[in-house]
Amino acid sequence: MKFIISGRKPPPPYIFRGKSDPEKRKLDHFNRWMLGATIFGVIVVAASTAATMWMGFIMREQLNVMAAQQRPWVAAELIPRWGLQFDEVGNVKMLFDVRTKNVGSAAAVSVYVISEMIFSADFQDIEAIQEKLCDRSAYEISGITRTLGGTLFPNEERTWLQSATLRAAEATAHKSTDESIAPIVVGCVVYRFYVVAQSRQTRFAYSVKRVDSDAAKRFGLDPDAEYLLEDIQVGQSVRREDLRFIKSVTGNGYAD
Numbered sequence: 574m575k576f577i578i579s580g581r582k583p584p585p586p587y588i589f590r591g592k593s594d595p596e597k598r599k600l601d602h603f604n605r606w607m608l609g610a611t612i613f614g615v616i617v618v619a620a621s622t623a624a625t626m627w628m629g630f631i632m633r634e635q636l637n638v639m640a641a642q643q644r645p646w647v648a649a650e651l652i653p654r655w656g657l658q659f660d661e662v663g664n665v666k667m668l669f670d671v672r673t674k675n676v677g678s679a680a681a682v683s684v685y686v687i688s689e690m691i692f693s694a695d696f697q698d699i700e701a702i703q704e705k706l707c708d709r710s711a712y713e714i715s716g717i718t719r720t721l722g723g724t725l726f727p728n729e730e731r732t733w734l735q736s737a738t739l740r741a742a743e744a745t746a747h748k749s750t751d752e753s754i755a756p757i758v759v760g761c762v763v764y765r766f767y768v769v770a771q772s773r774q775t776r777f778a779y780s781v782k783r784v785d786s787d788a789a790k791r792f793g794l795d796p797d798a799e800y801l802l803e804d805i806q807v808g809q810s811v812r813r814e815d816l817r818f819i820k821s822v823t824g825n826g827y828a829d
Contacts, residue, residue, distance in 0.1 A: 644766045645681035646828070647725060648674050651758060651779045651818040654734060657811040663741030665690070665756065665805075667781070669818070670732040673762055675725040681764040683772070685722035688760030690737035690781070692747040699759060699778055699824045707761035707774050725764065735760070744807055753804035756781045759824055778824025781805060782817040 654668040671686045689706055693699050725731055737758060748754050761776040782802040789796040802817055 643678050644769075645675050645679050645725070645727070645764065645773075646677035647681050647684065647762050647764050647773075647775050648676050649686075649762045649775050649777050651777065652732070653813050653816040653818065656813045656816055657781065657783075657805060659808050659810050663744060663808065665739040665741075665744055665754075667737045667816075669735055669737070669758070671735055671760070671762065671777075672730065672732045673725060674730045675727050678727055680727065680767055681725040681773075682767045683722045684725045684731075684762065684764040686733040686735060686760065686762050688735045688737065688758055690739055690756050690758050692739075692743065692754070693757055697823075699757060699821060703759040703761070703776055703778060703824050706759065707763065707776055722764070748807050749804070752807045754807055755804045757821060758818070773829055774827065776824060776827040778821035779818040780821055782819055783811045783815050784817055786815050 650672045652670045652672055654670050657665065657667045659665060667690065671688065673684070673686070675681050687706060689702070691699075691702055693702070723731065739756060744754050757778060757780050759776075759778045761774045763772050763774050765772050783805055784796050784801045784803070786796040788794075789798075789801060794801060797817070799819075802819065805811060
């Protein structure tokens with residue numbers, strides 16, 4: 574017989590579950606402890622590995638900064654030595670100086686300058702020609718002729734005489750409709766840090782231009798103003814004072 578008191582259902586019957594096994598409780602506790610310890614160990618190892626990698630990265634960066642501060646760095650600038658000449662058959666010849674300065678903190682050894690005068694309407698061509706020229710020179714200095722070149726001490730300057738020639742056929746092939754040509758001088762300074770066999774480079778690229786400095790003076794104009802610079806007229810030699818070297822948009826951003 575069922576009874577209903579105050580309209581509420583009776584509580585559910587009590588189910589006897591027996592006493593828990595003490596050994597089972599100990600085993601469960603141990604397993605939980607081992608799981609926690611394992612997870613904690615994994616976290617500690619991961620954190621330690623990450624910290625080690627980060628410290629290694631910081632140390633490498635610090636070593637790179639220290640090496641950069643203690644090694645030589647050679648800057649380069651082109652300066653006309655003589656004017657640009659067309660010979661009797663139309664070949665283009667030019668003598669110029671590459672002025673270098675060691676702006677680093679250590680002596681640069683096996684210092685050598687290599688250059689070439691080219692024609693190019695594509696900036697990528699300039700970099701490709703320059704890379705081939707300079708990498709060949711770097712290989713020769715570091716691998717074959719290590720004693721080639723001179724020594725440049727910190728804050729020391731030195732000029733290197735360079736010559737460049739373009740054949741008449743090249744000038745004719747690259748002249749524009751107004752009978753002008755736009756040669757470019759590309760090259761690099763190659764050198765070594767005396768304690769490292771690996772060679773270093775500072776690359777350069779300059780457009781060769783002309784200006785009528787006499788006319789500029791007559792009209793009171795700045796002969797170095799960009800709007801007065803013109804390409805080289807085929808067959809017309811250019812005096813030293815009228816010759817200008819202008820840094821190319823590309824080819825001057827590489828120094829390792």
